[in-house]
Amino acid sequence: MEAYLRELIPRVIGVLVRRGADFPAAEDAVQEALVEAVRRWPDTTPDDPQGWLVTVAWRKLVDAGRADSARRAREARAADRRGPGPVRQEDDTLQLLFLCCHPALTPASAVPLTLRAVGGLTTRQIADAYIVPEATMAQRISRAKRTVAREGIGAPGDLRDVLSVLYLIFNQGYSGDVDLAAEAIRLARTLRGLTDDAEVAGLLALMLLHHARRGARWTESGALVTLAEQDRARWDTALIAEGVDVLQAALAQGRLGEYQAQAAIAALHCDATSTEETDWAQILEWFDELLRLTASPVVALNRVMAVGHVDGPQVGLAALAAVPEGVPRRTAVAAWLRERAGELERARDLYAEAASLAASTAERDHLRVQAARLGQSVEPPERSPRGRSHPAGWP
Structure with missing residues (x-):
């Protein structure tokens, strides 16, 4: 039941938006309709679940009694229609994806909005996945909806924006009780069916x-x-x-x-x-x-690894010289190339330096292990008569 409802959410929101509802109001109304569905459907499932959700959500919109005259006019026009009408499921879902990836939104706002409106996840699930308080995530989603409402639907995000957001969701991986990588794949499958x-x-x-x-x-x-x-x-x-x-x-x-x-x-x-x-x-x-x-300098850095495998570490190091210093993991690649070139002491130091720059605990720990492994391979330095090691480079 939950999986089926999640599939219907973007279609129903898309129908309401197409009929004139603004995005925030449509999303809220659908969430209320879903609560009704969860309460009623275990006893009696309607013949047309999507049509039922559209009808109930639209009633929620009307009952909300929006004060602005433009909204009342849109509602009056929609009320003249007979029944929910034909539902263009593919067009509506695609439009909703574009709205959630609106160019006025930052990725930090577009990602949770997409997960909520298109993915059908709850605010709590999204907050758990990003390890932030639920109230914080609720505010972020509300701000994103207000931005879309303010900017209007005339300038939705293009397909490249949608793909970027889906890839960001995928790279978030698994956290909390939601597998965001699997969710991103599900959304990408949906998008592939639409274009x-x-x-x-x-x-x-x-x-x-x-x-x-x-x-x-x-x-x-x-x-x-x-x-x-x-x-x-x-x-x-x-x-x-x-x-x-x-x-x-x-x-x-x-x-x-x-x-x-x-x-x-x-x-x-x-x-x-x-x-x-x-x-x-x-x-x-x-x-x-x-x-x-x-x-991309990140692509250039990854290419260096391939160069090292194909043409050897010295050619790889020459290619690395063209990659800007500030690119993440550049030092780790330099360590790998130095190790392949047989420069174990230099590689050890670079691994240790890369560990201090690592973006995650797992990466840091891995690089420290590499530094320790090479530390065991490097001969100990010559000792002074008093038994103290001379720092490298001392006479």
């Missing part, structure tokens, strides 16, 4: 291929497991197969975009039985393509 845009399929493929490896990314204690160290038998082969199929269909359209290129790289990793068996040359070609599409 034949190749980048929508590319994003869905990318999510599926990354999600397929999730079970191998962490130890039971929560420690990070790198791609090279993952047990590939734990990867979800069904998700990988689906991701590859979706990607191939997208590439066949001949409209390459950055999500398709990222998915192609992920697919090559999933196809390999080990790091050594990976087709790094083809991955490098895809990174070249991705860099052409985005000119």
Whole structure:
């Protein structure tokens, strides 16, 4: 029942918005209608659940008695219609996605609004996922709804904005009692059913291929497991197969975009039985393509890793020199290249430095382990007669 209701939410909100209701009022009315549905449907489920929700939600809107004359005029026009009328489910859901990703909204506002209005999650679930108080999240969602109402529906977000928001949701991962990665995949599947845009399929493929490896990314204690160290038998082969199929269909359209290129790289990793068996040359070609599409310094840094595998650490270090200093994880990549070049002491120091810059506890702990591992391989420095170690570089 809960899953079915969540599927209906964006359709019903879309119908109300199309009929003239402003977005905040429509979203509130649908939430009230859902409460009625949960109370009544276990006893008697209507023949047309969506039509029932539209009718009840519209009554809630009318009962609210909005004072503004423009609103009253819109309600009067809608009241003249006979019944809920035909419901354009696909158009309404797509319009709602665009509204939730309105260009006037920041990502921090667009993400929870999308999860609430399109995903059907409760404010508490979203707050738990982002580890903030429910009241804080409620205020954030309310501000987002007011922004959309103020800006109007004439300038909804474009498809690229929608894809960015869905990818942000996916990367939030799992927290609280909601798997946001799985929710992002569900929304991407919905969006793919509404448009034949190749980048929508590319994003869905990318999510599926990354999600397929999730079970191998962490130890039971929560420690990070790198791609090279993952047990590939734990990867979800069904998700990988689906991701590859979706990607191939997208590439066949001949409209390459950055999500398709990222998915192609992920697919090559999933196809390999080990790091050594990976087709790094083809991955490098895809990174070249991705860099052409985005000119992103983060992509440039990831490309350096492929260069290191294909052409060796010295060529990788030369490529790294072109990546700006402030790019996250640049120091960790430098440590990896130095280690491959046999410069163990320098690599150890860089791993330790990278750990101090890490964005998460898991990443920090992983980098500290790498520094400690190399520390055991580096010969101890010459000791002075008093038994004290000379700092590196001393005469």
